Amino acid sequence: MFGADCLQECHCTDGADCDDVTGECSGDCSQGWSGSACQVPSVCPNGYFGTNCTQKCNCRNGTPCLKDSGYCDEVEGQCDLGYFTDSLEFPSNCMTFSGCFSSCSKTCHCFGGVEDCNFLTGDCLSSTCHPRWMRDQCQTDRFETSFEKTNPGVAIFSCSFTASPGQNFPSEYVKAAAGKSTTEPWMIRISSDTSGTTLNYSFIHEYTGPEEPIYCFVAVPESSSEFAFVTLPPRDFFVLPSYNGAPELLEFGYYYAAIGWRQWDPSSDTGDGPIVGYKIYVRSGSNVVLAKEVQPPSMVNNTDRSVSKRSAENATEMVMYNVSGLEAGSTYSVQIAAIRDGINGEGEQGPALTFTSRQVSIPSSSPPQSNSTGGPSGSTATVVGSSVGAIVVIVIVIVLIIIFYKRKSDKSASTRSKGKESDSSPQYENPVFDPSKTDVHTYQDMNTDPHTYQDLSTDAKTYANLTDTQTYEDLKKPDQEANYEELNDPMKRDYVNVPGI
Template identity: 25%
Template sequence: MTLVTNHPLLDPFNTDDQYISIYLGQEHATLRDSIAFDRIIKTAESTGRPSYDMSTKTHGIRFHFRQSQGITALGAFRIGVEYEGESHYTSTIVLMHNATITPEQTTLTAHLGETVTILFNTDMMTDTLKWRFNGDLIYGSKGKQSLTLENIQMDKAGLYKCFIQSHRWDADQQAIQLLHIIKCPAYRWGADCEQDCPECLNGGRCDADSGECVCPPGFSGTTCDQVLGSNRFGQNGSFSCDTSGDDHSLACRGKLFCLPDPFGCTCAAGFMGIDCTRECARGRYGANCLQECHCGPTNICKKDTGECMDGTTCADDWTGVNCQVRGSPSLDTGDDEVITDIATTSLYAPIADTTLAPIPVTTIDTIPASTTETTQPVPSFEISSFQYSRVNHGNPTTFICVVKASPSPPALESISVTYTVNGQLTIIPRLNSTANETTRTSWYQATVRLDEMPKNFTCLFRGPDEMILASQDLAVYVFEPPNFNEANILVRESTSQSITIRWSAWNGNYDYGDGPVIGYHVYYNTNGQSDLVRASQNIISNTTYHITGLVHDRQYDIRVTALREGEGGEGSYSSPITKRTSCIAPSTAPVLSLRGQTQSSISLSWEVIYDYFIYSYN
């Protein structure tokens, strides 16, 4: 059983597709009639379940939270089924999108006897923090951002909550995390933990009851050695987030996958973060990006599967389909001679999955009858790579399509990149193309926009008769500019010609868009007018700015924007704050008498006269 939580960060006013889906294997599909859905203790103001619409699927059931339920859909939930007389549970977490306190991860899994640190992040004053465990106050926890539990035992498994004192139920001022504990020490299983676990690859965990490897999303097999891709999940990889047929589609981005307790929850292969939207950094791959690549000198691998890219091979002392098996394969001949790298050695040979790997297409021309049998080269080809560079909204991105062919590289005109909108096919302009003995690499460019994402692009390889011989799809995402949920602009000082303001730093945990933020811009305009003036041409690196050159006794609207790197990286204006500059007034009231004075004898400027009347009026 796998739970899929769409939008693990709750935004009750802007999200209408918040749901938890239960996926069951084909052999267990009938168990959907016995599914029980409930909340784990009181994790919101309500002790019961939030209202939802339930729909029955072939694979299981979907619980769709109603938007009107607001923050009651926040918290920790558990799905249970009865199977062979035993209850089996899978748990998931839904957090608030703008919370001021956030966990490092939604669930944490540890083995019996290990030391565990539970950490929550916050910008608030830590002396206001308090902790609870399964609803009970943890004494001595006040003011702490983390708890360290040594030699952990089974009674410490459960729900940990960190919250701001006197704001226990405020949705945006609390964070929760589930701690799962495996009943055996690491690498052991059995009734008395007497058995040795197999080596589970790619983030798999050994089940303490059966000794089998439980595989994270994107992997399958008895030791989780079969690589599937970011769009596949389930113990046998039988489910996908979309119907594109592309195992590397990014459709699982933003979803949380929870396997039967005590495995816990992870993002899809290739993603990380509590909202599962951040892609793995270079050198990392897999669910939650916890796995390390072991590829050649550049250590570049696919972010979902860990397979080497750009023609690189496994680093020294690593082998396997994605270089996660230690040591080079060898065969002992029995006479001190070792034959290395034998492809037929079943112990090390990777398991082939013809539904996942690119399949070379082979055609054989008819050979005229001849008395002399001649061996002809067998043409073959494949799209070995199709990638893009992620850019800011409204900017051009570059696509790279690599096609391998034998016995010679494909012709330039046989490769194209396209996309379709409302049935209209668009061909992307080609920037450049290069070829070597067997490979042609082509570059294309297209402008991508946030309101059109994800947009599926396709690299096509056509034969001489224009028949499509191979294609590969690619879902494209753009960086969303960083926008404030609330900038909290405050006026620190105001004079007749200047205003000094301070604002909250953009925070990815409760503000919108993508970071990292490299700085800010400050804008102002006279109240009631529409023309905005940028206060500084340079990027402001801190959260305080002194606006100068203003006019006295005038009301100004002031806004702030956050910026990420690159063209188009500036977010929307924050909500404005309105402030009036002070008046110009002399230290003592002037004594003016204009009677009897000729025009030529009046030496006061109109500004001084204006200030006199303003001073007298005040």
Template identity: 75%
Template sequence: MGWVDISCNLDRSFICERYQDVPEYEWSRLDGTLYYISQSSMTSYTFARRFCQAQGGDLAQPKTEEINMHLMTLAGDNSYWFGLDDINQQATFQWIDGTSLDNNVFPAWSNGDATLFESERCVHQQVNNGWRKLLCTSYLRFACEKAPSPRPILPIRIIAATSSPYGGGLLDASFICLLGSENEEILTFSTRRLVRLTEAITFDSYTAPGYSNVVPSVVLRHTLPATMEGLGFFECSSVTASRMTSVPLAILLSTRELQPIDGRFTKTVHVGDDIKLSVMSTTGMVGEDGIRWRKFTDVDWADSLIGMSSGSLSHTIQSASVSDDGVYMTYADGAVEQLPSSFIRLIVKECPYGRWNPPLCDRLCDSCYNGGVCHELSGTCICPPGFAGKNCLQACGMHRFGWDCELECGPSQPLDQCTGNQICLPDPYGCTCLAGYTGIYCNETCLVGMFGADCLQECHCTDGADCDDITGECPGDCSQGWSGAACQVPSVCPIGYFGADCNQECNCRDATACEKESGFCAEVEGICDIGYLSDSVDFPSSCIKFSGCYSSCSKTCHCSGGAEDCNFLTGDCLSSICHPRWIGDHCQTDRFETSSRKTNPGVAIFSCSFTASSGQALSPADIKAALGDFSAASWISQSSSIYIDRTLSNSFTHVNMGPEKAIYCFVGDPEIPSEFMFIRLPPRQFFALPSFNGVPELLEFGYYHAAIGWRQWDSSSDTGEGPIVGYKLYVRSGSNVVLAKEVQPPSMVNNTDRSVSKRSAENASEMVMYNVSGLEAGSTYSVQIAAIRDGINGEGEQGLALTFTTESVIHFH
């Protein structure tokens, strides 16, 4: 039975099709861009482009000889489509991102001739013969390119710990591996040696000596032999279907002659940092002249000796690089295989502080507190033992630790005691003591003013009070400039963060700071970094939404489906639907426009315009304005409205006597995100209110009146901005105002409406006078003058005071 033509309204089963995703490991990276050559799929130019777009990219654009050679190498002996054609205009070649081939210094035409096969419109790479045009419907392999996806690769929640870091060779030497809760099935949970101890490689060079037992399934205890083999760097490893994480830890012999000077087996630095690795003699019998240093990656014995540091208890690395990452052994000359050695493992973070996603390092880490360290493959915080949570702000409390504070130390626990342990976490964290302990052997409590893992965190308690060694909590208030449960949140967030706990990302243009409460990028007038938008109802002034970018990340995407909906080369939306605020080519035309007048402080006079989409009808009620948030109580009444050529423009006037707040114009219902759009007005400009610095004069007074005169406001001797439209006279008896009167000099008498007046007093020497009546005899009064500038709320500060006493009435008897 074949196809049947029936009603479209009938219910039937259906079949879908979509392009198969190409896993990222099948792509090849070059200078921060991923490239892919189809291995078996052959199709037309148009369908090849659709396939690449379905992968989040587009056809490759070999604009440089390096890229061109890279693609040819990947393709081998195969021809392929790439993103160049003259479909729009014959002989005018354009890359698929819209740029002209003429802008390129590198064309690779076959025989140098772009006119070959002039009737064809699409360009392909011919095997060993350069670029040639071909019918766009021809079937070829194809080359795609896309930006590498910064998908976070979270570490498996594994911990390595030992209560015998210096007990190698003793009967009780062991270490444990602890698993936290995971969403993925754990496929393997095991131990091994990190580096071998002998130059010769044998079948068991990387096998951890001794034996392991798992009780329960999340705890693996490895007991080491009571021999010299119980020395070295070991690791706990776990594997799921998509991830593998290992956590190294070290154990030195009890008979060691050397050990790290601070007792820690790991040091973590960033690329470019200077670092000094130092050891100490445990016996006093090892002279510095006999000290030797080796650096092992996979224990390359032949080239591992570091001659520059021989004869010293320290090895200094200046401007560390990734190649410096590894295990450093320190030993007495001639004793390298007698094993009285010391080990320090150096962890070099590829990204600078606060960044992740190497090698681009273009993502901002979560804000990590209490000694937490940013994980370079996910941007998440690896919290020190004793703290947990997204930002390591959750203190586990006495004798507790773990990814979720789920573990405890003490009798009948995996760690049978709390002192003397070294706790290790996935790179780049390394190893430290439990929270509340420090010292070479992790058996000392914190000094006054310090807390946390290794007692490295500083207390911030009022009056210098000590805080809890383990949690950092203060007995009273936090010292000035700090907040939070353990007083670790600064009043000024580090650049790049905002929020009550400084744990939201600013994403401002040029990596500038933002306001702590709102996230507003004040230094750049609210402009977000490329790829980010102000599109959060909860934080409407911030740039916390990532919407994607295109054209070498020089422009922001505005697609309805966010970053995943945007072609990273062209900016086209895969769904063909723009975010509701944007229209036009590549969704780059903002439907909002705003303008505002410079006003006196506390006054906002502004307009908001919105362009209707094709077929959309707008009414004045569709554009609203709000102060601070979008709730109905915050709406601002409109004063006028005008509709011209699909663009509706509403005007608003608002007087706010309280703190200055952001103003938003919006269309739609914030409860329906797919239809809601808004814009924040840029920071408003205000006139400086005039300040009158003159002292009023007492021209004449009697029992019940006083004639007061004063010079006019003068920009050369007074401050603020004009034009001045009048003055306010204040008369006080003590703290009580008995008269507050607006007064105009003769030259301004006709300008009674100061809300629209633009006239200024040109004759600043003209004296302004006012006769104050109704005073009490023999009473003391003070007089102050405030200048009033044009516009609503135009009254400035009151000037210096004149004090006088009216004449007293003398009673005759």
């Protein structure tokens, strides 16, 4: 205990003592308490809100309000009689007291506050209503609001503001903001129109982090005679879908993997539908290598080849996606998230599938490992044997090709050589000049062939070569003369034997 007369209770962890005067704990506060002296409960007492639970709610019929904003959620924002929301610091809270009238059955809304209101009739002594209110006794709210049920992180709402007769406002007179800011940038306006003296606006707001109060306002706070705002009630959100099914590895290779998964099922999964798609996440370690939205088979465009159906029977149960661009021999994890209709409709990711793509085989340059018997292991011997066999086959094929082209080349060269000799000296091919081939008929054929004779006698070039001095001198050499004589003897003998000579 601490404080005056030790009437306040300590709230330190494990029941430890606190400071006798301040109530501060040497350690942490016990569960459910906070603040410098651990005197702030996690849930404020009924009728209070704020960080230290010191602000009053002032909700209709004394109902509690939200601790953070002071909004009277149980009565849809209605304040207790005599109070209304007029504080930008707490735009959702009924902090401002403006008085009441008619036995305090109605709230005053005069421009000058509680002193400006007749507590019997509700008439404003200044004859001027607060900028938010109009008509008799200032009981008509100029603002009307509505909102759509959306996914978390999105607010789609509309605000209408009714002008007094004769008032003209610019088209951007009504704006919307969140939190406690009334400065730019404003929320995005998606539509606007005017119906008589009423301005109708629709807005959309996307955000991250905790939800903040949203309000529509006119004019600026510095212009107290025109500034007015209305706070929207807390929004109602859909529950994002949670997918509990694990994806399946249908097929994989070196650089791809076919992934399949069943569709979201409200009987086994959680959240709100309808489901309009899925998002597949592929990670390598902590790095996301693919994040792709995939439509269910029933919504797939015929030109989309990345998603397919297994069959007509299970098209509503299985979704497939072909992941390409993978690295061989790498490990990946795959998770699936369901997406419901609307902005920010993606839910939590489900269980992960882990797989390793196929490894590309690279021949090893290291010597084969031996097995227990001293020889190479079975797998190593198989690889080596296959490699040697392939090399031998390649060498044999190369040798056969070389031999084939060599023979073809020799045959072609021989043919060309024979043709050349026949063209340059056809007279020496006649066997009559060959001592070993004395064919009488051949000689006769030669004598009776005038063309052959003419060729021999009219070849000036051949004659010129024979009369060449160097050639003549060479013929006079002794060894050549002997050969010449030897040649003449058999020729003479053949000539004598020829009939008719």
